[in-house]
Amino acid sequence: MFSPKTGTAFWLYVFGACVFTVVLVVILQALPxxxxxxxxxxxxxxxxxxxxxxxxxxxxxxxxxxxxxxxxNFMTPFVVPVAxxxxxIVGAVAFGLGAINLFQIHGRRIxxxxxxxxxxxxFFIGFFTTLTIGILQxxxxxxxxxxxxxxxxxxxxxxxxATMFSIIAFYITxxxxxxxxxxxxxxxxxxxxxxxxxxxQISLGQxxxxxxxxxxxxxxxxxxxxxxxxxxxxxxxxxxxxxxxxGLGIGSLAVALRIWLGLERGSYFDSQG
Amino acid sequence: MNILRFLQEVDRRVLYALMxxxxxxxxxxxxxxxxxxxxxxxxxxxxxxxxxENDFVLFGVSWGAGTRGESRSQTxxxxxxxxxxxxxxxxxxxxxxxxVLNQKIAEELxxxxxxxxxxxxxxxxxxxxxxxxxxxxxKDIVGTIKKDIEGNPIGSLKVMEGxxxxxxxxxxxxxxxxxxxxxxxTFLQQPFNIxxxxxxxxxxxPEAYNRLDSRQMVGLLGGLSGSAEYEKLLGxxxxxxxxxxxxxxxxxxIIAFILLGNVAMFLEKRQRQRMGYGEK
Numbered sequence: 001m002f003s004p005k006t007g008t009a010f011w012l013y014v015f016g017a018c019v020f021t022v023v024l025v026v027i028l029q030a031l032p033x034x035x036x037x038x039x040x041x042x043x044x045x046x047x048x049x050x051x052x053x054x055x056x057x058x059x060x061x062x063x064x065x066x067x068x069x070x071x072x073n074f075m076t077p078f079v080v081p082v083a084x085x086x087x088x089i090v091g092a093v094a095f096g097l098g099a100i101n102l103f104q105i106h107g108r109r110i111x112x113x114x115x116x117x118x119x120x121x122x123f124f125i126g127f128f129t130t131l132t133i134g135i136l137q138x139x140x141x142x143x144x145x146x147x148x149x150x151x152x153x154x155x156x157x158x159x160x161x162a163t164m165f166s167i168i169a170f171y172i173t174x175x176x177x178x179x180x181x182x183x184x185x186x187x188x189x190x191x192x193x194x195x196x197x198x199x200x201q202i203s204l205g206q207x208x209x210x211x212x213x214x215x216x217x218x219x220x221x222x223x224x225x226x227x228x229x230x231x232x233x234x235x236x237x238x239x240x241x242x243x244x245x246x247g248l249g250i251g252s253l254a255v256a257l258r259i260w261l262g263l264e265r266g267s268y269f270d271s272q273g
Numbered sequence: 274m275n276i277l278r279f280l281q282e283v284d285r286r287v288l289y290a291l292m293x294x295x296x297x298x299x300x301x302x303x304x305x306x307x308x309x310x311x312x313x314x315x316x317x318x319x320x321x322x323x324x325x326e327n328d329f330v331l332f333g334v335s336w337g338a339g340t341r342g343e344s345r346s347q348t349x350x351x352x353x354x355x356x357x358x359x360x361x362x363x364x365x366x367x368x369x370x371x372x373v374l375n376q377k378i379a380e381e382l383x384x385x386x387x388x389x390x391x392x393x394x395x396x397x398x399x400x401x402x403x404x405x406x407x408x409x410x411x412k413d414i415v416g417t418i419k420k421d422i423e424g425n426p427i428g429s430l431k432v433m434e435g436x437x438x439x440x441x442x443x444x445x446x447x448x449x450x451x452x453x454x455x456x457x458x459t460f461l462q463q464p465f466n467i468x469x470x471x472x473x474x475x476x477x478x479p480e481a482y483n484r485l486d487s488r489q490m491v492g493l494l495g496g497l498s499g500s501a502e503y504e505k506l507l508g509x510x511x512x513x514x515x516x517x518x519x520x521x522x523x524x525x526x527i528i529a530f531i532l533l534g535n536v537a538m539f540l541e542k543r544q545r546q547r548m549g550y551g552e553k
Contacts, residue, residue, distance in 0.1 A: 067412065067438045076412070083409020084417040091401035158338035158370060165339035169523065173292050174285040177530040181538055191531070198528055201475070201498055202521035203306040210307075226309055238483040245483070 041262040048260035054079060102127070130157070193232060200229025277544065280537035288530065295526050299518040306518055313485060314502040317470040317492025321354050324444055329436050330355055330362040331467075333447035333457060335403075337370035340450030340474050346500035346513035347448045347472030348378055354507060356386035356393075360443075361432050365397045367406075367453050372399040372422060391421070392431045398422040403453055407460035411439035439465040448472035448494075454481060458489050472499065496520075 005013050028036065054075040062072040070076075106120035130152055137149040182188045199205030206226050215221040222228075258264040310318075324330070332352070336344035355362050364375050376396050379388075388394055397418050400406045409417040414436060415428040427433050435441060445467045447454040454471045462469040468491050473481055475496025484490040494500055497520045500513035 064413075067440065069440075070412070070438075072412075080409040080413045080416045083406050084419065087402045087405045088400075154373070158341075158374070161338035161370070162341050166342065169296070170289045170292055173288050173523075173527050173530065176527050177283070177288060177534050180531045180535070182535050191535070195528055195531070198524050201496075202524045203308040203498075203517065204521045204525050206309055207307065226311065230312065233479055233482045234486060237479050238486050241480050242483045 044260060044262065048256075050075060050078070050082070052260075099127075193236075196225060197229050197232055200225040200227075275541070277537045277541040281534050281541070283530070291526060292523060295522040296519045299522055300515065303515055304518050306521060308498070308501060308505060308517070310502045310506060311495070311499070313482075313493040313495065314499055314506070315492070316485075317494060318354070318503060318506045320468060320470055320491045321351070321358065321444065324355075324358050324360050326359040328360045328443035329432075329441055330360050330444045330446065331439075331442045331461075332362045332364050333366075333445070333449065333453060334364050334371045334375040335367040335447065335449040335451055335453040336374070337368045337450070338374070341374070342516065343474045343496050343500070344448050344450055344472065345374070345378070346497065346511060346516065347494050347503070348375060349382070349511055350500050350503040350507060350509075350513065351446055351448065351470075351472060351494075352378060352382055353386075353509065353511075354503075356382055356388055357507075359393075361393055363395045363397050363432070366399045367401070367403045368449075368451070369399050372396065376422065390423070391425060395427060395430055395432045396422045397427070403456045404460065407456065411461055411465060414438060414441075439467065442467050445469040446471065450474045450477060452477075452480075454484070454490075458484060462489055470494075 028039070031039075054073065057073040057075065059071045059073055062070050062076060064070050072079075102123065106123045108114075109117045109120040133145065133148045133152055137145045180187075180191050180194070182191060199208065206224070209224040209226075212224050213221040215224060215227045222231075255264070332355070334344075334348060336348075352362075364379065366372050366375065379390070379394055379396065383389065383394070390396070398421065400418075406417065415433065418427050421427050421430065439461050442461075442465070445457060445462060447457050447469070448471070450473070454469075454473065457469065461467060469489065470492045471481055471484075471490055472494040473496070475498070478493060478495030478499070481490060481493055485493055494503055497513055497517050500511075501517035504511045504514050
């Protein structure tokens with residue numbers, strides 16, 4: 001089933017997959033909301049069950065041509081097809097779903113002439129231009145298509161993305177100036193720590209304590225900004241981050257279990273009755 | 274307006290203009306500043322220095338244009354070091370833009386070091402769902418990836434000779450602006466006991482220090498200063514060395530304004546107390 005197909009068999013598989021998808025979507029659309037819920041629950045449970053079995057069923061020696069020392073259980077042979085074939089397919093479907101959602105939202109805005117509906121036209125123009133040039137560049141990688149792709153994606157999109165992120169530097173300056181005020185013991189502690197870490201991080205800050213001996217040479221060497229920064233990051237920050245990660249891990253496990261077993265409220269069309 | 278009040282409420286446009294000035298000035302007029310290499314950077318350098326010729330390294334590059342300012346210079350420095358050491362490497366991205374951004378870097382550096390795509394390095398391209406993907410990847414690299422970004426079956430590439438599973442990876446690097454390094458640790462570093470290093474943005478780096486403490490990561494580049502330190506170790510001045518001067522001046526400006534605001538607030542408070550107004 002997971003082996004590559006070529007020629008007529010390949011096209012038959014593509015055709016079969018398309019027919020299956022259309023039929024599935026039509027059936028799901030025709031079902032009432034209440035009937036969809038058990039289907040979603042079953043799909044989620046079966047999906048999650050794969051990982052539960054793979055991780056919790058005891059392992060034994062399972063040599064393969066690629067890895068003679070491999071260990072696993074009866075689910076292990078499916079891990080590679082799931083990761084290499086099924087997940088990209090699900091991902092592609094998710095991208096498609098995202099595009100359909102955007103079409104619906106922006107299409108509705110244009111039809112209803114909502115305020116600023118002009119930007120929805122920008123979305124459609126941007127989407128189809130980028131899509132067309134991307135496909136052309138892949139199918140016919142000649143100089144024109146390559147330059148167009150570079151202009152839109154490398155020259156346009158990537159630089160816009162970088163610019164958006166760079167603007168944060170200005171906001172941080174303004175926010176730090178207004179928010180970092182010594183109004184309580186906690187705020188003072190935070191301020192002093194932040195200043196030391198910042199000074200220890202930059203060469204100009206390190207120069208301020210360059211007159212002190214090197215770390216390990218004398219006691220005063222422990223007061224160089226970069227040494228205090230390392231101490232804060234390793235001794236104060238590390239246990240705090242680790243504690244947060246423990247909490248996050250346990251919380252994630254609880255949420256995952258609730259979703260897997262269908263106990264989470266608000267999911268699976270609950271809100272749609 | 275009272276001068277002390279004014280110093281606490283400087284118009285944000287003035288701050289923006291000053292910030293622009295201190296960032297732009299060192300770019301226009303390079304100012305060399307001395308810098309000290311942090312233990313985390315030194316440790317990463319030493320680990321890569323210890324690799325043998327032809328070892329295979331997995332180079333995670335999950336960064337986009339948003340963190341280009343920090344991540345690109347880290348990628349340049351680390352890739353340069355790998356090429357100097359003549360080790361093979363594979364680029365793997367979990368960020369859509371990374372495929373193109375890092376391909377350009379590798380293509381640029383390969384001319385300098387005589388590297389050939391498919392022979393000394395390969396780009397596995399953009400992959401989705403890192404958690405699931407890495408579980409298959411660790412067990413069968415060729416079976417999970419199948420083709421490189423040029424469409425070549427990776428099993429037929431010279432660079433992949435003798436590389437079947439994650440056990441054949443001698444070193445793992447992740448340059449990222451996200452938490453992808455945590456997923457690498459969970460699904461590759463720990464199960465297969467692969468030495469791992471990272472290049473993280475300055476805001477992400479403190480979250481990785483506990484991984485250094487637990488030896489799950491052998492070294493770390495933190496932000497722009499990390500890559501500048503690495504360039505110093507390589508003896509090759511790159512974009513990070515110049516940009517870190519801008520970053521240093523920007524930090525200094527932020528510190529100066531924080532101090533200014535607080536001193537003014539403190540003095541105004543004392544002034545009001547002296548005049549009998551009490552707390553505002």
